[in-house]
Amino acid sequence: MAIELKMPALSPTMEEGTLAKWLVKQGDTVSSGDILAEIETDKATMEFEAVDEGEITQILVPEGTDEVKVGTVIAMLAGEDEGDGDTESATAPAPSPAPSEIEQAPTEPVSVASPPPPVSRASDPAVPEGTEMVGITVREALRDGMAEEMRRDERVFVMGEEVAEYQGAYKVTQGLLDEFGPKRVIDTPITEYGFAGVGAGAAMGGLRPIIEFMTFNFAMQAIDHIINSAAKTNYMSGGQMRCPIVFRGPNGAASRVGAQHSQNYGPWYASVPGLIVIAPYDAADAKGLMKAAIRTEDPVVFLENELLYGRSFDIPDLDDYVLPIGKARIMREGSDVTIVSYSIGVGLALEAADALAGEGIDAEVIDLRTLRPLDTETVLASLKKTNRMVVAEEGWPTCSIASEIIAIAMEQGFDDLDAPVLRVTDEDVPLPYAANLEKDALLSTPQIIEAAKKVCYK
Amino acid sequence: MSGESAKSNLPPLSLHVPEPRSRPGDPVDFSDVVIPEAGKQPRPAENADPKDMTNLSYDLVRVLNEGGEAVGPWDPKLSEKQLLKMLRDMALTRAFDERLYRAQRQGKTSFYMKCRGEEATSIAPAMALDSEDMVFPSYRQQGILISRGYPLVEMVNQIYSNKGDKLKGRQLPIMYCSRRLNFFTISGNLATQYPQAVGWAMASAIKGDSRIAAVWCGEGSTAESDFHAAMTFGTVYNAPCIFNVVNNQWAISSFSGFAGAERTTFAARAIGYGMAGLRVDGNDALAVYAATQWAAHRARTNQGPTLIEHFTYRAEGHSTSDDPSAYRSADEAVEWPLGDPIERLKRHMIGLGIWDEERHVAMDEELANEVKAATKQAEKNGILGHGLHQPFETMFEDVFEELPWHLREQSEQAIREREIKWPE
Numbered sequence: 115m116a117i118e119l120k121m122p123a124l125s126p127t128m129e130e131g132t133l134a135k136w137l138v139k140q141g142d143t144v145s146s147g148d149i150l151a152e153i154e155t156d157k158a159t160m161e162f163e164a165v166d167e168g169e170i171t172q173i174l175v176p177e178g179t180d181e182v183k184v185g186t187v188i189a190m191l192a193g194e195d196e197g198d199g200d201t202e203s204a205t206a207p208a209p210s211p212a213p214s215e216i217e218q219a220p221t222e223p224v225s226v227a228s229p230p231p232p233v234s235r236a237s238d239p240a241v242p243e244g245t246e247m248v249g250i251t252v253r254e255a256l257r258d259g260m261a262e263e264m265r266r267d268e269r270v271f272v273m274g275e276e277v278a279e280y281q282g283a284y285k286v287t288q289g290l291l292d293e294f295g296p297k298r299v300i301d302t303p304i305t306e307y308g309f310a311g312v313g314a315g316a317a318m319g320g321l322r323p324i325i326e327f328m329t330f331n332f333a334m335q336a337i338d339h340i341i342n343s344a345a346k347t348n349y350m351s352g353g354q355m356r357c358p359i360v361f362r363g364p365n366g367a368a369s370r371v372g373a374q375h376s377q378n379y380g381p382w383y384a385s386v387p388g389l390i391v392i393a394p395y396d397a398a399d400a401k402g403l404m405k406a407a408i409r410t411e412d413p414v415v416f417l418e419n420e421l422l423y424g425r426s427f428d429i430p431d432l433d434d435y436v437l438p439i440g441k442a443r444i445m446r447e448g449s450d451v452t453i454v455s456y457s458i459g460v461g462l463a464l465e466a467a468d469a470l471a472g473e474g475i476d477a478e479v480i481d482l483r484t485l486r487p488l489d490t491e492t493v494l495a496s497l498k499k500t501n502r503m504v505v506a507e508e509g510w511p512t513c514s515i516a517s518e519i520i521a522i523a524m525e526q527g528f529d530d531l532d533a534p535v536l537r538v539t540d541e542d543v544p545l546p547y548a549a550n551l552e553k554d555a556l557l558s559t560p561q562i563i564e565a566a567k568k569v570c571y572k
Numbered sequence: 573m574s575g576e577s578a579k580s581n582l583p584p585l586s587l588h589v590p591e592p593r594s595r596p597g598d599p600v601d602f603s604d605v606v607i608p609e610a611g612k613q614p615r616p617a618e619n620a621d622p623k624d625m626t627n628l629s630y631d632l633v634r635v636l637n638e639g640g641e642a643v644g645p646w647d648p649k650l651s652e653k654q655l656l657k658m659l660r661d662m663a664l665t666r667a668f669d670e671r672l673y674r675a676q677r678q679g680k681t682s683f684y685m686k687c688r689g690e691e692a693t694s695i696a697p698a699m700a701l702d703s704e705d706m707v708f709p710s711y712r713q714q715g716i717l718i719s720r721g722y723p724l725v726e727m728v729n730q731i732y733s734n735k736g737d738k739l740k741g742r743q744l745p746i747m748y749c750s751r752r753l754n755f756f757t758i759s760g761n762l763a764t765q766y767p768q769a770v771g772w773a774m775a776s777a778i779k780g781d782s783r784i785a786a787v788w789c790g791e792g793s794t795a796e797s798d799f800h801a802a803m804t805f806g807t808v809y810n811a812p813c814i815f816n817v818v819n820n821q822w823a824i825s826s827f828s829g830f831a832g833a834e835r836t837t838f839a840a841r842a843i844g845y846g847m848a849g850l851r852v853d854g855n856d857a858l859a860v861y862a863a864t865q866w867a868a869h870r871a872r873t874n875q876g877p878t879l880i881e882h883f884t885y886r887a888e889g890h891s892t893s894d895d896p897s898a899y900r901s902a903d904e905a906v907e908w909p910l911g912d913p914i915e916r917l918k919r920h921m922i923g924l925g926i927w928d929e930e931r932h933v934a935m936d937e938e939l940a941n942e943v944k945a946a947t948k949q950a951e952k953n954g955i956l957g958h959g960l961h962q963p964f965e966t967m968f969e970d971v972f973e974e975l976p977w978h979l980r981e982q983s984e985q986a987i988r989e990r991e992i993k994w995p996e
Contacts, residue, residue, distance in 0.1 A: 122677040125893035146940070147670065158895030165674040185679060235977060271778065297778055303808055308767050308801025315771025315785075318756070319706070321778060323771075335797075342761050343768065351749040351757035352739035353970040387971050411973035440976060487976045 117166055119189040121175070121182045122153065124160050129184055131155040136177045142170045150189070151177070168193040235491055236438035238402075247428040255397035255429060256286050256362075256418065259404030260324060262434070264294055267322060270408055271298040273309055274326030274363075283328045284364060284423055310336030310361065314343045314413075317359040322408060327363035330379045330417060336361075337382075344413035345388030360407045362416035365393070366458060366508050367556055369421065373544035378509030380456070383415040384485040384518070390439055391485040393417040395460035397427035399483055402437030410439060417485075419458045442489035444496070448478035451502040451566045454493055454519055456482040459506045459557055466506070466562035475570055485515055493519060494527045501532040502569040508557045511539040533569040538562050590829030594901040602909050610634035610856075611644025618869045622848045622876070629839040629849035632883060635858040640919035646862040648700075652926050657719075658699060658857055659921060660935065662691040662914050665715045667939040668724060669888075671947055672731055676745075676892045680955040681731045683745045687712045689887030689905065692857035692913035693818050694788070695719050700864035701786055701814075706772050708756040708765035708787040711746060712818065720753045724943060728950035735961040736953035740970070745956075754783075763793040766802035766815070773813035773871075774805070784812040784871040786864075791838050791881075792823025792831045799841075803879070807845040812871040814864065815879045817841075818854065820886035825899040839881035847879055854884030855910040857917050884910070964990070 121131065132154040138144055144164045151162045172190040175182055182188065250258070264270045271294075276283045278291040278301040291299040302309040306327060313323040327333040333340065340361055347357040367376035383391045390412050394400040400418070407414040429435075445460060446467050455463040460481045467477040478496050482489065497503050503523060505516035516537035523535045541555040594600050613633045616625045635642050642649075650658070669686040676684040687694065694715030701707070707716055717727060729736035731745040739749060739757075749757035759765050769787035776783050793799060794817055806813050817838045821828050831838075842849025848870065852863045860882060867878035887905040889896045896902075921927035954961045968975060968983040975983070 120679050122679055123682070124895075125683075146944075147674070158898060160677070160895065162677055163674045165671065165678050303801075303804050305797075305801045305804065307797050308805050311764060311767025311798060311801060312771035312774060312805050315708075315768030315773075316775040316778075317771075318768065319772035319775030319779075319785075321775040338761060339764060339767070343759065343764050347757060348973065349970045350739065350743050350747070351751070352737075352742060354738075354749055354751040355757050356973065390972070487978045490978070 116171065117168065117191040117193045118187045119150070119191055121184050121186040121188050122160075122162055123184045124153070124155055124158060128155055130181050131184070133175050133177055133179045133182050133188060134159065136173060138170050140170055140173055144168065144170060144191070164191070166191060166193050235441050235489055238437055238441065238443070239435070241430045241432065246431040248431045249426045250397050250429050251424055251426050252397045252400045252418070253284070253286055253288075253423040255401035255427075256404055257288055257290065259401040260287070260408070261290060261293065263405055263408040264290070264298060267408075269320065270322040270324065271300065272324045272326060273300040273302055273313060275302055275304055275328050277301060277326050282326065284420060286418070286423065287326065306332050306336040307339065310339040311343065313359055313361075314339050314347075314357055317344070317357045317413075318347065318355055322358055324360045324362060324408065327361065329375060329420070330363050330365040331375045331377055333361065333363065333379070340383070340389070340413070340415065341386050345386050348412070349388060356411050357413050358411045360404075360414045360416055362404075362407075363418060364420040364423070365417035366419050367421075367540075367545055367552075370547060370549065370552065372547045376545040378507075379415075380417055380485050380509060381514045381518075383417075384488070384515060385513075386486075388413065389486060390414040391417065392439065392483065393457040393485055394483055395422065395457055395481050397425075398429040398435070399437060399443065399481070401429060402435045403439065403483065405434075405436045406439050409436070417457065422458055422461075437483075440484045440487040440489055442492040443481045443483055444478065444492065445481050446477070446479040448476040448500065450476045450500055451504065451570055452478045452480060452493070452496040452500045453504050453506055453562060453566060454480045454482065455506040456485060456515065457508060459508045462508075462557060462559045463506045463562055465559045466566060469559070469563050470566055473567075473572075475566060475572065477566055482515070488518065488522075490522050490526065493522065494530075497523060497527045498530045501530055503531075503535045504562060504565045504569060505535065505537045506557060506562045507537065507539045509540055510542055511537060512542065514539060533571065536565040536569055538565045590827070590834055592827035592829065592900065594904065595899065596897055596901055598901050600901050600903045600907045602907060605909055606632075607909055608632050608634065610637035610853075611647075613644065613646060615645035615862075615866070618866060618873070619875050620848070622842065622846055625848060626843050629843055629851055630837055632851050632853050633859045633863055634853040634856055635862060636856045636916050636920055640916065640923045642858055642920060646859055648858055648862040648865060650858065650861065652924075654699065655917070655921055655924075655926065658695060658861070659914070659917050659927070660939070661695045661715065661719045662857065662917065663936060664939045664942070665691050665695065665718050666914065667936065667943045668714065668718065668727070671940070671943045672728070673892065675731075675947060679957070680951070681733070681745045682956055683892055684731065685711055685746055685891045686888040687714060689908070689912060690818060690820055690854065690882075690884050691715050692860045692917075693816070693854045693882040693884055696857045696860035697786060697814075697816065697864040700861045701868055702783070704754060704783050705868070706754045706756065706769070706776075706783060706785045708769035708772070708785060709758060710762075710765070710788045710790060710793070710818070711758055712790075713788050714746065714748070717748055717750065717753065717755060720755070722748075722750055722753055722755075724946035725949045728947050729953055732950055732953070732955045733961065734950065734954035734956075736950065737961070740966050741962040742970075763789045763796035763798035765789070766796075766798045767805060770802045770805045770811045770813050773811040773877075774809055777809075777812055782872065784814065784868060786814040786816065786868075788816040788818060790823055791817055791819035791821075791828050791833065792826060794838055794841060795831050803841065803845045803847065806877040807847045810874065810876045812874070813877045814867045814871060815877060817879065817881045818884060819881050820854075820884050822886045822890070822896070822900065824890040824894060825896075827900075837881060839879060842879035847877055849879045849881070851881045851883060853910055854882030855908075855913040855916060857913055858920070884913075887912075
C-alpha cells in the first residue's frame with residue numbers, strides 16, 4: 115500500500131519551499147518520527163518527519179530543488195499492511211471534488227435579480243382596543259423594562275459603573291438597588307474591559323447580565339469582549355456555549371460633551387455577525403425592546419440616547435409588553451417620500467414630515483428600531499410605495515446605516531427608485547464642543563426637509 | 573545631539589531593553605534561576621490571610637527532590653492509582669502532541685501546538701479540580717481534556733476540521749470546546765478568558781452553586797489589560813477562581829523579561845491585589861497538584877481567589893508556525909534546571925516501587941498506538957483540505973440562537989446558486 119509523502123507547509127501561509135536535503139534514500143525503512151528531509155523557507159528550516167512506518171520506495175523530488183509547491187508529492191512510502199483498507203485513501207486521497215468543481219464553475223454569476231422570496235418578519239403584538247395609554251419618559255421605560263424582567267427571571271442582573279448606589283450616571287437604574295439588592299445591581303471597578311469580560315463569563319455561566327456602559331464611548335475599551343467573545347461564542351463552540359447578555363447605555367451625541375463623548379456606534383456594531391443591535395426612539399419601543407433584548411439567547415448591543423432619556427411618550431399600559439427584535443416601525447404613513455431613521459433621528463424626521471406636509475409633500479417615516487438584523491422588508495415595501503427615499507442618521511456618513519440602506523435600495527429596490535436615495539447625516543468631523551459648531555455639525559430637520567424635496571424634484 | 577545641553581552636568585537618560593540569557597549558538601546559562609530545596613516551602617492554612625504568605629510569591633513550591641522523593645508539607649500524598657493516572661495522562665498528552673505535530677507537517681491540518689515540558693501544568697490541576705469545575709484554558713492545556721477523558725478521536729476530528737468535528741469547522745485547530753466536560757471554547761485572543769472566568773465564578777457564587785472556575789494564560793499575556801481587570805474583579809468580589817500563569821519563559825520569541833520577569837515574579841502580581849499567590853515548580857506534577865488543591869479548597873470555602881505561577885519551560889516551538897532555533901539556544905530545553913515533568917514523576921514512582929523502566933517503555937508504545945489508532949479513525953472522517961466536510965449551509969447556523977430571516981434568505985439563495993452551478 116503506497117502512501118504519498120507531500121511537501122509540507124511550515125505555516126498556514128507557506129506556499130512553496132526548498133527541499134534542502136534528503137536524510138533517507140530509496141529502499142530505507144523508516145518509522146514514525148524519523149527525520150526524512152530538511153525543508154527551507156524564507157523564514158526557517160524545518161525537519162520533515164515520518165508519520166507512518168514503511169519503506170521509501172521512490173524519491174520524486176531531488177534535494178536542492180527550489181520552489182517546491184506545498185502539497186507536491188515528493189516521495190512514496192510503502193506502508194505496513196495493517197489490514198486497514200481505509201488508511202491509504204485517508205492518507206492520500208484523490209483531490210476532493212468540491213475545489214475542482216469550483217475551478218470549473220462558470221465565471222458568470224448566478225442572477226441575483228431573483229432572490230428567493232423574503233422570509234417574513236414578526237409583527238408587533240396587537241394592543242387591545244381600549245388599552246390605556248400612559249405618559250412615561252424613555253428613562254423610566256428602560257428602567258421598567260429591566261425591573262419587570264428582573265422580577266420575572268432571577269438570573270437577570272445589572273452591572274456597571276455607578277449603577278447601584280448612584281442609581282446610574284443618567285439615573286436609568288433608578289430604584290433597582292432598593293428593589294433587587296446589591297447582588298443583582300452591582301457597582302464595578304472602573305474598567306469597561308473588565309466588566310464586559312466578566313459579564314460575558316457570567317452569561318456563559320448561566321446568568322443574564324445587563325452591562326451598563328456609562329456611555330458607549332467608553333465601551334471602545336470593551337469592544338474586544340463584545341465582538342470577539344460575546345458575538346462569536348455560540349458560533350465558535352459549534353452551538354455548545356451561549357452568551358445571552360445585554361450591553362446597554364447612551365450612544366450618539368448629547369449636548370456639549372465634546373468629540374470623545376458624542377459618537378454613534380450603531381454602524382460599528384451593526385456590521386458584526388452574532389450581535390443584535392437595537393436603537394429605539396420612543397418610550398414604548400425602549401421598554402418593549404429592552405424586555406426582548408433581555409430574553410433573547412443572543413448577545414445584544416442596546417443603544418440608548420442621552421437626549422431622549424427625559425422625553426415623555428405615551429406607552430400602552432400592558433402587563434408584559436414585549437416587541438419583536440428586527441422589526442421596523444412605520445411612525446407616520448405617507449405616499450410621496452420615505453424618510454428612514456432610528457434613535458434621535460426619528461424625532462427630527464417626524465418634524466421634517468410635518469413641515470413637508472405644509473408644502474404638499476406626504477412623507478412616510480420609518481423607525482428602524484433594530485439595526486441588526488435590519489428590517490429590509492419594511493424599508494423596501496415603503497420604497498415600492500413612495501419611490502423616493504431619504505435616510506436621516508445622527509452619525510457620520512461613511513460606512514453608516516444610511517450607506518447600508520442605500521445599498522439595499524440599489525440591490526433590491528432599484529426598479530422602484532424614481533430618484534437617487536439621499537443620506538442626511540452629521541458632518542464628517544469629530545464633533546466640536548462650541549455650541550454653534552456642534553449644532554452645525556449635527557443632523558438637523560431643515561437638512562432632512564431639503565433632501566426630501568430634492569428627491570421629489572421640488 | 574552633539575549640541576551643548578543646558579543640563580550637560582546630568583547623566584544622559586538611558587533605556588533598558590530586555591535581552592534573554594542566551595541566543596542561538598550561545599552557551600546556556602541558567603545560573604540566575606534560583607532553585608530552592610524541595611520540601612522547604614511552608615504550606616499556609618487554607619484560610620490564611622494573603623498578606624501573611626507573600627513570601628510564597630517569591631519562593632518556589634517544590635515536592636519532588638533531586639532523588640525523586642516527595643518531601644515537605646506540600647506533598648499531596650497521592651494514591652498509587654492517582655499517580656499512575658497522572659503519569660499516563662502526561663505521557664498520553666506527549667504522545668498525542670508528537671503525532672499531531674507530524675500530521676501537521678504532512679499537511680493533514682494547518683496548525684498545531686505542543687505542550688512538551690508543560691504537561692504537569694494542565695494534567696495535575698485537572699486532577700486536583702472537581703470534574704464539574706469550569707476551566708477556561710489557554711491554547712496549551714490539551715492535557716485537561718485528556719485528563720477529563722475527552723475522546724482522542726474527537727480532538728483529532730477538531731484538528732482536522734473534518735466531518736466529525738463537533739465545532740463544525742468553525743475553529744482553528746486545537747481551539748477545542750466541550751460543554752459536557754466544562755471546558756470553555758478556547759479564544760484566539762490572548763487572556764480574554766481571564767475576566768470571563770471571573771464572571772463565570774461570580775455567577776456561580778450569585779447562584780449559590782459550589783463549582784469554581786480555573787483559568788490559564790501564559791506569562792506573556794499577563795501584560796494584557798484582561799489580566800489586570802480579572803485580578804481586580806477577582807479580589808474585589810472574592811470570586812471563587814484560580815488564576816494560573818504558565819511561565820514557560822517564552823511568548824513566541826519574546827522571553828519572559830518582556831512581560832516583566834526581570835523585575836519580579838509573576839506570582840508577585842497577586843500581592844498588589846491582596847490576593848493569595850503561589851509560585852510553583854511547574855515541572856513537578858505533585859507540587860502543581862498540591863498548589864491547585866490548596867487554591868481550590870480556598871476558593872470553594874469562600875476564602876478567595878489564588879494566583880499560581882507555574883515556573884516551567886516551553887521545550888518546543890510556540891506552534892508549528894514557529895522555528896525557535898532562530899531566537900534561542902537549542903540547548904536551553906535540555907539544560908532547563910527543573911528537568912522534565914514526566915521523567916521526574918516516573919523516577920518518583922520507580923522509587924516508590926510502583927513503576928519501572930520496562931513498564932514505562934511498554935506504556936509509551938501502547939499510548940503511541942492508541943494515538944495512532946485515534947488519528948487513523950479520525951482520518952476516515954477526512955483531513956483538512958480534502959473536500960467539504962461540513963454541509964456548506966451549516967455556516968449560517970449558530971450565528972444567532974435562531975436563524976434570522978436575513979441568514980435564512982442568504983442560506984436559501986446560496987443553496988439555489990449551488991443548484992444552478994452544480995446540478996449534480
